[in-house]
Amino acid sequence: MADIHPSAIVDPAAELDAAVRIGAFSVIGPHVRIGAGTEIGPHCVIEGRTTIGRDNRIFQFASLGAVPQDKKYAGEPTELVIGDRNVIREFCTFNLGTVQDVGVTRVGSDNWIMAYVHIAHDCQVGDQVTMANNATLAGHVQVGDWVTVGGLTGVLQRMRIGAHAMVGFASHVNKDVPPFMVVDGNPLQVRGVNLVGLRRRDFSAVRLAAIREMHKLLYRQDKVLDDAVAAIGDLAAQQPEAAGDVAAMLAFLKSSASGIAR
Known part of the structure; x- marks a missing residue:
């Protein structure tokens, strides 16, 4: 049996691994599934069709799986899926998805x-x-791996933040943020490459040089975007070690529907 505080209210239909801990006065709904080793603090509410993986730590007063703050939502059976080993601190709110999109709000692992x-x-x-x-992430936002989002930052609906990017404190993200970049401010501006973060992740000197070159092509040479994309495409042949990074940048730029921060 899971370790459930006597004051917690857990619906009998909820699926809890035997190694789950539920704190005092927390409420767990009937469609919730929680994996082994996850600890739910006191005064949390976890509802809706919410799946939580292994070894997460969820602090007090979190609200996970509530209905979307979307006037179009009409009770459809949408989901929230959370991966493994996340730390989710006090007063966080994660909502279910909607049928206007894929129907799933998804948070990965190790966040x-x-x-x-x-x-x-x-x-x-x-x-x-x-x-x-x-x-704060508005609806339909996509955040890549290894992204850092500074405090008091607001991200507009349907924006994307590419992998390894960093968004500074109190920023207004109203354009897509390309991978590897540092942005901040209101209006949003690109400040450079996230070199500190990339070095911490053991990016080689060759990869870093290619990423810095992509930054120059996008932001320092007064190129229109199509010309910058074409020039970035040539880097893969010049620096085969960085071909994956170049491909990630090209895929991001070519799929941007909202325009990139420039």
Whole structure:
């Protein structure tokens, strides 16, 4: 049996691994599934069709799986899926998806999510993401792996933040943020390459040089976007070690529907 505090209310239909711990006064709904080693703090509410993986730590007063803050939502059976080994701090709110999108709000694994973070309906958050206090994702936002989002930052609906990017404190993200870049401000501006983060992840000197060259082509040579994309495409042949990074950048730029931060 899971370790459930006597004051917690757990619906009999909820699926809890025997190694789950539920704190005092928490409420767990009938469609919730929680994996081994996950600890739910006191005064949490986990509802809706919410699946939580292994070894997560969810602090007090979190609200996970509530219905979307979307007037179009009409009770459809949408989901929230959370991966493994996440830390979710106090007063975080993650909502279910909607049928206007894929119907699933998804948070990956190994994320560090600080207090008061809001992840709205249909957001797709990758792995190893850090979101500081009061960062807010509006609906349908996509956040790549290893992204850092500074505190008090707001991300507009349907924006994308590419892998390894960093968004500074109190920023207004109203354009797609390309991979590897550092952005901040309101209006949003690109400040450079996230070199500190990339070095911490053991990017080689060759890869770093190629990423810096992509930054120059996008932001320092007054090229129109199509010309910058063409020039970036040539880098893969010049630096085969960085071909994966070039491909990631090209895929991001070519699929941007909202325009990139420039």
